[in-house]
Amino acid sequence: VANVLTSAIVANDTIKADVDRVLSDFCDRQLSLAAMQGIYYTDFWQSIRNLLEAGGKRMRPYLCVLAYRMYGGQNYEGILSVAAAQELLHLSMLIHDDIIDRDDVRYGVPNISGQYMAVYGGRASLADVKHYALSAALLAGDAVLSSAYEIILSGSLQDAEKIQAMRLIADSVQAVVGGELADTESVMLPVTSSDPVGVATYKTAMYSFVGPLLSGAGLAHAPELDLEQLRAYGLSLGVAFQLADDLLGIFGDEEVTGKSVISDIEEGKRTYLLQQAYVLCNETQRAELDMLVGHSDITTEDALRVRNLITNCGARDRTVECISDHAAQASQALQQLSTPESVREPLQRLIAAATKRNK
Amino acid sequence: VANVLTSAIVANDTIKADVDRVLSDFCDRQLSLAAMQGIYYTDFWQSIRNLLEAGGKRMRPYLCVLAYRMYGGQNYEGILSVAAAQELLHLSMLIHDDIIDRDDVRYGVPNISGQYMAVYGGRASLADVKHYALSAALLAGDAVLSSAYEIILSGSLQDAEKIQAMRLIADSVQAVVGGELADTESVMLPVTSSDPVGVATYKTAMYSFVGPLLSGAGLAHAPELDLEQLRAYGLSLGVAFQLADDLLGIFGDEEVTGKSVISDIEEGKRTYLLQQAYVLCNETQRAELDMLVGHSDITTEDALRVRNLITNCGARDRTVECISDHAAQASQALQQLSTPESVREPLQRLIAAATKRNK
Numbered sequence: 001v002a003n004v005l006t007s008a009i010v011a012n013d014t015i016k017a018d019v020d021r022v023l024s025d026f027c028d029r030q031l032s033l034a035a036m037q038g039i040y041y042t043d044f045w046q047s048i049r050n051l052l053e054a055g056g057k058r059m060r061p062y063l064c065v066l067a068y069r070m071y072g073g074q075n076y077e078g079i080l081s082v083a084a085a086q087e088l089l090h091l092s093m094l095i096h097d098d099i100i101d102r103d104d105v106r107y108g109v110p111n112i113s114g115q116y117m118a119v120y121g122g123r124a125s126l127a128d129v130k131h132y133a134l135s136a137a138l139l140a141g142d143a144v145l146s147s148a149y150e151i152i153l154s155g156s157l158q159d160a161e162k163i164q165a166m167r168l169i170a171d172s173v174q175a176v177v178g179g180e181l182a183d184t185e186s187v188m189l190p191v192t193s194s195d196p197v198g199v200a201t202y203k204t205a206m207y208s209f210v211g212p213l214l215s216g217a218g219l220a221h222a223p224e225l226d227l228e229q230l231r232a233y234g235l236s237l238g239v240a241f242q243l244a245d246d247l248l249g250i251f252g253d254e255e256v257t258g259k260s261v262i263s264d265i266e267e268g269k270r271t272y273l274l275q276q277a278y279v280l281c282n283e284t285q286r287a288e289l290d291m292l293v294g295h296s297d298i299t300t301e302d303a304l305r306v307r308n309l310i311t312n313c314g315a316r317d318r319t320v321e322c323i324s325d326h327a328a329q330a331s332q333a334l335q336q337l338s339t340p341e342s343v344r345e346p347l348q349r350l351i352a353a354a355t356k357r358n359k
Numbered sequence: 360v361a362n363v364l365t366s367a368i369v370a371n372d373t374i375k376a377d378v379d380r381v382l383s384d385f386c387d388r389q390l391s392l393a394a395m396q397g398i399y400y401t402d403f404w405q406s407i408r409n410l411l412e413a414g415g416k417r418m419r420p421y422l423c424v425l426a427y428r429m430y431g432g433q434n435y436e437g438i439l440s441v442a443a444a445q446e447l448l449h450l451s452m453l454i455h456d457d458i459i460d461r462d463d464v465r466y467g468v469p470n471i472s473g474q475y476m477a478v479y480g481g482r483a484s485l486a487d488v489k490h491y492a493l494s495a496a497l498l499a500g501d502a503v504l505s506s507a508y509e510i511i512l513s514g515s516l517q518d519a520e521k522i523q524a525m526r527l528i529a530d531s532v533q534a535v536v537g538g539e540l541a542d543t544e545s546v547m548l549p550v551t552s553s554d555p556v557g558v559a560t561y562k563t564a565m566y567s568f569v570g571p572l573l574s575g576a577g578l579a580h581a582p583e584l585d586l587e588q589l590r591a592y593g594l595s596l597g598v599a600f601q602l603a604d605d606l607l608g609i610f611g612d613e614e615v616t617g618k619s620v621i622s623d624i625e626e627g628k629r630t631y632l633l634q635q636a637y638v639l640c641n642e643t644q645r646a647e648l649d650m651l652v653g654h655s656d657i658t659t660e661d662a663l664r665v666r667n668l669i670t671n672c673g674a675r676d677r678t679v680e681c682i683s684d685h686a687a688q689a690s691q692a693l694q695q696l697s698t699p700e701s702v703r704e705p706l707q708r709l710i711a712a713a714t715k716r717n718k
Contacts, residue, residue: 030533037537037561038554044540096501100494123547135459135543138497139536142455145501146532149508153526159518166525167512173505174389177498178396181403184494188482195397202396 012062015083018076019061022084023052026151030143047115048140052091055107060086060212067216067230070343079219081155082165085148086212089169092144093176093207099137100184108258112137145173161219168215172207179203186270191278191293194270196246197239197322205238226337233333233347240326240354246271247319250307262303268294272322276315285309327355371421374442377435378420381443382411385510389502406474407499411450414466419445419571426575426589429702438578440514441524444507445571448528451503452535452566458496459543467617471496504532520578527574531566538562545629550637550652553629555605556598556681564597585696592692592706599685599713605630606678609666621662627653631681635674644668686714 027049034041061083068079095112098104104114116133123129152165179202186194213230222230248257249264250273264271274293278286289309292302310316330351334344386408393400420442427438454471457463463473475492482488511524538561545553572589581589607616608623609632623630633652637645648668651661669675689710693703 033533034537037534038541038557040541040544041537044537092501096497099497102490120544120547131461132543132547136540138455138458139540139543141501142451142504142532143536145504146529146536149525150529150533153522153529159522162522163512163518166508170505170509170512173501174392174509175396177502177505178393178400178403181495181498182397182399184491184498185399185479188479188491198397 012066015062015065016058018080019058019065019083019087022080022151023087026084026088026147026154027052029154030147043119044136044140045143047112047136048091048144050109050115051095051106051111052087054109056087056090058087060090060208063209063212064216066346067213067222068220069216070339070347071217071220071222071226073216073220075157078155078157078161079216081151081157082215082219083212085152085165085169086207086215088144088148088151089172089176089207089211092141092148093180095137095141095144097180099134099141100180112140157219164218165215168211168218172211175202175206175211179206183270187268189270191268191270191275194275196243196270196272196275199270200239200242200272201235204242205235209234209238209241223338226339229333229336233330236326236330236333237351237354240323240330240351243272243319243323243326244354246273247316247323250310251316261307262298262300265293265303265306266296266298273310273315273319276318277310277313280315280318281309281313285313323355327351330354371425374421374424375417377439378417378424378442378446381439381510382446385443385447385506385513386411388513389506402478403495403499404502406471406495407450407503409468409474410454410465410470411446413468415446415449417446419449419567422568422571423575425705426572426581427579428575429698429706430576430579430581430585432575432579434516437514437516437520438575440510440516441574441578442571444511444524444528445566445574447503447507447510448531448535448566448570451500451507452539454496454500454503456539458493458500459539471499516578523577524574527570527577531570534561534565534570538565542629546627548629550627550629550634553634555602555629555631555634558629559598559601559631560594563601564594568593568597568600582697585698588692588695592689595685595689595692596710596713599682599689599710602631602678602682602685603713605632606675606682609669610675620666621657621659624652624662624665625655625657632669632674632678635677636669636672639674639677640668640672644672682714686710689713 027045031042031045031049034045061080064083064086065076065079073079094106098106098111099113104111104117106114110118113130113133113136116136117129120129120132124132148169149166152162152169155162157165179199182195183199183203186199210231213234214227217227217230246264246269249259249269249271250261252259252261254261268274274289277289281289289306292298292306331348334347334351337344386404390401390404390408393404420439423442423445424435424438432438453465457465457470457472463470463476465473469477472489472492472495475495476488479488479491483491507528508525511521511528514521516524538558541554542558542562545555545558569590572593573586576586576589605623605628608618608628608630609620611618611620613620627633633648636648640648648665651657651665690707693706693710696703
């Protein structure tokens with residue numbers, strides 16, 4: 001579940017505004033329902049709304065609407081509920097991902113547990129307050145995950161279309177949960193035996209690219225062969241995006257990305273970049289990596305040494321190459337689509353955005 | 360989300376066996392899908408299956424099938440998918456509830472985090488192993504929550520029926536998440552200002568009784584007025600059950616309930632029983648309660664003192680009375696149903712089971 005990832009794609013402004021309206025209406029409704037249970041529950045939904053409105057480029061909804069229009073889909077209001085569901089699924093995963101990663105901040109503002117730390121502060125011991133704040137975040141992720149289905153259920157599509165869209169939500173959940181688990185477990189394994197492309201496929205590409213594209217195109221009755229190619233496109237593009245994201249996480253300009261270039265190194269994040277560094281470097285360099293990676297409180301100088309090691313052993317070049325390969329595969333998949341070139345041009349532009357990113 | 364609660368109702372054996380078959384088939388399918396992502400993911404689904412098969416009386420599925428049959432529903436195989444969904448929703452809430460309650464055991468066996476503690480043990484520091492095991496449980500709850508929708512989606516009902524059933528799943532999630540949150544927050548509030556009947560309504564009655572009953576009856580086209588009365592019945596019965604459960608938690612026979620009579624006292628669980636004790640006792644008794652309740656490592660003798668205090672101040676009698684009141688309300692609601700008395704007799708028996716429980 002990438003942070004920087006989405007910032008390279010700015011959804012068409014109109015689509016973003018329309019998706020945000022649908023999400024806002026949904027939050028309004030959840031807030032009124034919550035009010036019947038008590039003020040504590042409206043506060044809860046308000047904390048969810050705060051997070052939803054704090055950030056996010058609505059890339060997943062954009063992909064969904066884009067694919068729908070590519071194949072002549074006419075029910076714009078209907079597809080918006082499916083597009084909004086992609087964002088809610090994403091948000092629920094972010095909320096639970098933050099629990100797993102022990103983060104209190106998201107989109108530069110306090111996330112759910114961060115907001116609840118402030119609410120609960122002083123009501124119990126600090127350890128208990130933390131636990132209760134994380135419990136609230138756990139419940140928020142559940143509420144939002146269920147909401148991904150609910151917003152489709154309460155939308156204006158026909159029943160068969162709703163079923164079709166929700167099946168893909170279920171597939172996305174199945175994929176991303178496995179991807180998250182693989183990512184969590186990889187930290188307990190040697191770097192060389194991690195599977196960063198597999199993790200990127202399941203943790204990012206499936207629910208962030210494949211799910212939105214296939215639900216949009218599928219609901220517009222795209223030919224079966226096009227759905228196959230869109231799947232291939234989404235998988236390759238998703239991996240390219242994730243690898244580019246990891247590259248920016250270590251070599252990016254902090255001022256542009258808004259993300260520390262030290263955190264991935266401290267965390268020992270099992271990126272393709274790091275895995276390749278371990279594969280390509282010699283004994284001495286590996287010992288140095290072992291000393292610097294996966295430990296908290298490293299210095300800027302240490303981070304610079306890691307960057308140099310990764311560059312000098314060729315891992316950086318190989319990562320750039322791997323991104324290019326995946327971008328080429330995505331492009332190749334696009335060529336197989338039955339649509340005219342002009343129609344698929346926005347998808348081609350996304351590939352360029354993925355490979356020439358600075359944030 | 361009560362433990363002891365379900366043991367008073369043993370679902371009709373045939374229904375239980377059929378629901379278990381549907382759940383088992385679903386797990387088979389999830390396991391094959393998971394295998395495509397990797398062995399780590401089949402292990403994950405196996406840990407879910409282990410927990411699902413370790414216990415549970417399938418009360419919620421039973422209520423769903425019962426209500427469906429009461430109104431002449433004919434698609435037995437179809438309703439089983441909705442019945443099974445109620446159990447999956449329940450399981451997902453148990454899994455996340457255990458994270459909130461910091462429990463490692465469920466149905467007398469290691470729960471998800473308990474199983475993963477064994478798998479991950481030795482791979483990292485104990486604190487990290489615990490965190491990763493809890494992360495796996497967090498993800499398992501997500502996978503199972505989504506599965507509640509998925510099992511309906513892949514079932515044999517008509518599209519409109521699936522939509523109807525899933526809307527009620529969404530309502531149940533909305534209710535139980537709020538109930539869990541209220542329960543968590545109540546521990547940070549004075550006992551007297553807690554709302555145990557409200558918590559029982561949202562945390563237990565809505566998803567465990569109202570949801571299953573309304574989905575079964577609704578899909579069999581029960582008249583609108585009957586749905587109203589079934590809702591009233593489910594709410595009252597659910598509260599009666601929860602209060603009886605809390606009573607057993609402190610006054611039950613450990614050998615019969617399988618639950619320590621000390622744990623609720625240690626935890627300071629905000630039960631109706633405890634709240635009434637605080638309302639009814641005098642200053643001296645309250646000081647004694649403050650000293651004994653909500654602290655770990657109390658003795659059996661301390662627990663006996665708490666029991667005597669609760670009994671002597673009249674809180675026990677008042678709780679029994681409150682259970683009777685709710686049972687009477689449930690019974691009254693049943694009388695309003697349009698069905699013949701013989702048809703609603705099983706629901707009447709459930710009320711008796713709720714009020715005359717010893718486990």
